[in-house]
Amino acid sequence: MNRYDDPSLLLEKLKEYEGIVGWKSPSNIALIKYWGKYANQIPLNPSISFTLSQAFTQTTISYHSKIKRSEKVETTFYFEGKLNQEFAKRVKNYLDALLPIFPFLTQLDLTIKSDNSFPHSSGIASSASSMSALALCLCSMEKQLFGTLEDKDEFFRKASFVARMGSGSACRSIYPKAAIWGESIDYEESSDFYAIPAKLALHEKFRRFRDDILIVSKEAKSISSSDGHKIMSNHVFREPRISQAKKRLHFLLKALKEGNYNRFGEIVEKEALTLHGMMMTSTPAYILMEPNTIKIIQEIQNFRNMTGLPVYFSLDAGPNVHMLYPASIEDKVHAFVENDLVKYCKNGEYIKDYLGSGPMELDFH
Numbered sequence: 001m002n003r004y005d006d007p008s009l010l011l012e013k014l015k016e017y018e019g020i021v022g023w024k025s026p027s028n029i030a031l032i033k034y035w036g037k038y039a040n041q042i043p044l045n046p047s048i049s050f051t052l053s054q055a056f057t058q059t060t061i062s063y064h065s066k067i068k069r070s071e072k073v074e075t076t077f078y079f080e081g082k083l084n085q086e087f088a089k090r091v092k093n094y095l096d097a098l099l100p101i102f103p104f105l106t107q108l109d110l111t112i113k114s115d116n117s118f119p120h121s122s123g124i125a126s127s128a129s130s131m132s133a134l135a136l137c138l139c140s141m142e143k144q145l146f147g148t149l150e151d152k153d154e155f156f157r158k159a160s161f162v163a164r165m166g167s168g169s170a171c172r173s174i175y176p177k178a179a180i181w182g183e184s185i186d187y188e189e190s191s192d193f194y195a196i197p198a199k200l201a202l203h204e205k206f207r208r209f210r211d212d213i214l215i216v217s218k219e220a221k222s223i224s225s226s227d228g229h230k231i232m233s234n235h236v237f238r239e240p241r242i243s244q245a246k247k248r249l250h251f252l253l254k255a256l257k258e259g260n261y262n263r264f265g266e267i268v269e270k271e272a273l274t275l276h277g278m279m280m281t282s283t284p285a286y287i288l289m290e291p292n293t294i295k296i297i298q299e300i301q302n303f304r305n306m307t308g309l310p311v312y313f314s315l316d317a318g319p320n321v322h323m324l325y326p327a328s329i330e331d332k333v334h335a336f337v338e339n340d341l342v343k344y345c346k347n348g349e350y351i352k353d354y355l356g357s358g359p360m361e362l363d364f365h
């Protein structure tokens with residue numbers, strides 16, 4: 001039994017319930033990567049991410065008491081306005097797994113509607129935003145139906161816990177600006193079970209950071225992140241990777257606190273390359289970077305060397321490049337993007353994102 005299992009969260013029979021809840025929740029970019037996990041979505045190593053703003057999922061759940069009683073979770077799932085069986089299956093499996101935490105879900109008919117601000121096939125990880133939005137909705141339902149989770153910190157902690165069970169990285173999207181997930185000696189309150197807010201760990205110089213997401217490819221990945229995590233279990237570099245990530249988190253936290261751009265960039269870029277290095281040295285070995293990924297990385301490094309401006313890259317588990325830099329040099333960086341980088345982007349596309357203020361509850365009144 002985990003700390004959130006609560007078999008008493010059941011609705012009074014014969015009473016009619018109906019309502020609607022909704023959240024808009026952003027994606028995030030990991031600076032120290034979560035890569036590899038134990039059972040039940042427990043990470044091999046701690047991670048830290050910047051919470052984004054423009055790449056988000058908006059989800060609503062409308063619910064009413066079931067007409068016909070059953071012990072199953074009943075949902076209808078719409079993605080971008082259309083019934084979507086594939087996603088519906090994933091969501092249903094997820095809700096089934098959450099029954100010890102939200103047993104009332106079997107007592108209601110649910111209609112879930114979800115929309116992304118970015119094209120689903122843009123290669124942008126959508127599980128962080130979608131699973132965090134869904135987890136927040138479930139906590140709002142609990143609050144609406146049972147009057148629990150009134151305490152804000154407890155509400156978000158539970159939402160992060162529940163989001164983690166859907167997708168590990170989703171647990172970090174719950175908090176504004178930055179979040180840490182996974183036990184770390186550098187952060188006393190940190191936990192493997194949920195993320196914690198790390199906004200205060202950021203020096204002023206990092207609070208208005210930009211993340212331009214340069215879309216290199218929109219193709220589905222040859223190996224999903226979930227499979228990538230599994231492959232880490234027997235990776236020849238598994239143990240050194242775990243201790244490396246812990247060490248890097250220590251030094252990154254120091255750089256973030258001191259406002260040290262150089263040190264920040266050095267660690268973040270190494271992390272991105274390590275993530276892909278792990279993929280290239282695993283069994284099976286695979287490559288998710290594309291030739292244009294490398295071109296963009298080299299252009300960013302050249303631009304930094306020539307101008308001395310603090311512009312750095314990071315990568316997700318895919319070919320797209322995240323370009324991180326302070327808002328104060330935005331104009332110069334956008335000129336650089338237009339002149340030197342868009343030619344490497346699929347259809348010249350890139351998304352201008354930035355550190356955001358975290359998820360937002362939708363108001364239906």
Ligand code: DP6
Binds near residue numbers: 029166169317
């Ligand atoms: C490379 O959170 O997508 O983006 O827990 O299996 O859903 P699951 O994996 P997911 O993995 C994200 C991996 C990463 C690094 C990170 O976000 O920390």
